[in-house]
Amino acid sequence: MKLLYEGTITNQVLHKKLPFYMKRLYLEDLPVIEQVQAKVIDSISEKNSLQALTTEEFLFILNERGLLIGAFVEAELIGFRALLIPEIDDEHLGWDIGLSPEELQKVIYQEISVVLPEYRGNRLQQKLAEVIMKELSTLKEEFRYICCTVAPMNIPSLKDKFTQSMYIASLKEKYAGLNRYILVKDIEKPEVHYTSHITVKLDDLEKQRQLLDDGYVGIGFQLVHGFHELQFAKPFL
Template identity: 45%
Template structure:
């Protein structure tokens, strides 16, 4: 397979290769997605993509990368160039209408249940973020279900911030994240930590101009840090 964009090894010494995926890999992509869904205790944590949605990305509307070990796909991750912000994420977080064409989505990722614990989601995310054309795209948006701790950690690790908390995808509650690739670093002077399960308190802060910047585990569960 060609299109190698990264080579390295995992902490157990396993060599891996990362490739830019094409429509030829669709059967592998769909198979791995199904493995991940079947292994989830809470199926709602993942908003799976259809074959047509994958094909849309693979045919030039974004980018997908796959990680291979011993010739087998063990993980993949996608970035999607939306059709006029079709999921509304840019508008959810206040991107001006004249800038909507500069929105790109950090999309779904999948890691084989056998290969969890090797930071593959983070590695793929770093590679994809480095490959974003910052002259063409300014706003990286994404959604995560409250309680999906690995994916929430991943978003914060890549510098995305919570800008909204609302129902998406037919009534499913989601954090809406955004990173402005051109924004100067902001100095924020106020900080509050809110329990992740206190949805109303978080929504009130977001409506008042606060943004979620980090998360931490306390004695009573997970908290989200909000700043302004």
């Protein structure tokens, strides 16, 4: 078993620091992967904020169409993160961010990222992101664009993506009519400079769409009178 990371993590229920490690997940791990996903979905009040993966999607990833990295305390899976190599179809996120047909094959998706409730507050999602992005180079294909979808108002997930230097490139209806931000990171352009900064209320989706249409992108949060607002800006070319 190749360990990708070792450290300590706090169990928030037991108030106890425990050793943990990360490793790649495989087909034989599917039952426990789905058990952890079900526990996490059961623990959140807003079910639509997390787009769960189906058994077929997990199988697709585990059959060499992506990566799954898991975090373990002893033998217990406490969280995982997924990358998926998408099929090129009408729902491909590359279309939503204006990529050309030739560029679609350079896109990989950051898919679901979950952590059991008792281990939240340890920045485990970010640690999983760091490890899985390092493992990206082990795949046969080469990728340029990391894409994902996030539900509006899902502040923890947006913070996670902004921490990885991803930005909101589009706001579309996905998954049978649900509003979703499409975020992207161009690996070949890791540092982007911005101008014309403006903040928008989290629930003002109409204004956000207008800014995105005008060439702005969403780059982070800003506290305004004690409340989070989304920060938009124009990439400086």
